[in-house]
């Protein structure tokens with residue numbers, strides 16, 4: 001049966017999966033959501049015998065229903081190949097406190113690779129299916145990791161250009177170096193004098209600017225998005241939760257049907273929303289544990305039912321979670337409002353005009369599966385040290401936020417359900433913060449000296465992504481004010 005996607009702000013705006021992937025954002029500024037979620041039609045015992053690619057197919061065939069099997073297999077096989085440094089693609093490793101689902105074995109060593117290695121294939125296949133002749137311009141705002149993963153995914157993909165905006169002073173040195181050294185004639189990277197929310201707002205404005213879009217079309221271009229507002233990113237992320245569950249069965253840790261919890265370090269709410277979709281599709285997830293850093297707008301929302309972005313934006317050591325406007329929360333709001341686009345649109349209008357909205361008690365009742373917590377900077381650092389001392393295992397700052405929130409949860413509730421922590425980045429991506437947490441006496445060393453220290457204590461080989469940037473030349477130097485993003489885009493496109 002064909003699955004139809006609808007805008008969260010207008011029940012009449014619908015699209016097939018491939019059209020929704022091409023457009024990224026609905027015309028009315030809403031996000032595309034599936035109008036219902038189909039149930040898995042293969043047993044979890046059977047999935048326990050499959051590899052990552054096969055599990056991904058079992059998921060994607062249910063949510064990208066206008067793709068043929070051949071098209072999906074083409075996309076999956078080209079995405080999840082030797083670009084990943086392990087055949088398992090997303091290994092589940094058992095440590096003393098929980099299972100860590102390592103989502104950082106792709107090209108840019110963060111979990112964004114899980115979706116961004118397949119998105120270019122999904123997007124170019126969608127263009128072909130819909131007879132699109134314009135060149136596709138991927139516009140992306142990044143808090144650090146999406147940018148590099150999208151650049152790596154789209155570099156030199158025929159028929160596409162990619163333009164990435166990042167907060168000039170809001171990403172880690174390694175994240176910045178990774179982006180500004182990006183190869184590929186179709187890649188453009190811009191630092192903006194503003195924070196991530198400024199970058200994301202600027203990009204969303206260009207998407208919904210009808211005049212700009214018409215002007216681009218005259219010149220043979222159309223925009224699409226590599227941010228997690230695109231269902232081409234959300235849907236592949238469902239697969240690794242199913243895969244994690246199937247590995248728990250395969251290793252005899254649980255029986256099919258037993259519950260698991262998931263713990264997700266959260267920023268734009270894309271990763272945890274994918275877990276929620278997996279649950280709606282029948283994956284036996286009990287609690288969805290949402291972990292925030294000091295930018296705890298989501299924690300406050302789950303406590304009070306009031307989403308309030310009017311607060312100080314705090315730069316932390318987990319920069320990919322430094323976000324005050326969690327875009328994908330809109331998809332959850334739409335759902336708990338009973339798939340009511342008008343009600344959701346009203347709340348999102350309040351968010352953009354007043355910076356806050358409050359949900360009804362009835363809607364709040366629908367959030368019982370979620371638990372939220374947050375970790376301060378000191379707690380995050382202490383957690384990295386604790387896990388290292390207990391298990392000799394080095395986790396990154398984002399994963400540490402999740403680990404801390406999970407341990408608080410366990411203490412508070414006594415819940416011993418097997419729990420999977422989404423491990424969203426390699427510690428090598430945030431080497432300085434990680435090494436500072438473990439041994440602050442090394443702080444005077446350079447970033448690359450710290451990389452070598454990290455290898456020495458963890459025994460984990462330096463990932464290729466880090467080796468690559470040790471000596472790579474800087475290719476991108478554009479910096480602009482947040483007001484000038486459109487001008488910069490036109491300049492790159494020569495229109």
Ligand SMILES: *Cc1c(COP(=O)(O)O)cnc(C)c1O
Nearest residue numbers: 145267268269270271320424425
């Ligand atoms: C993007 C990112 C997150 C946040 O994920 P969302 O889907 O935006 O909630 C967490 N950790 C890392 C390392 C990331 O790159």
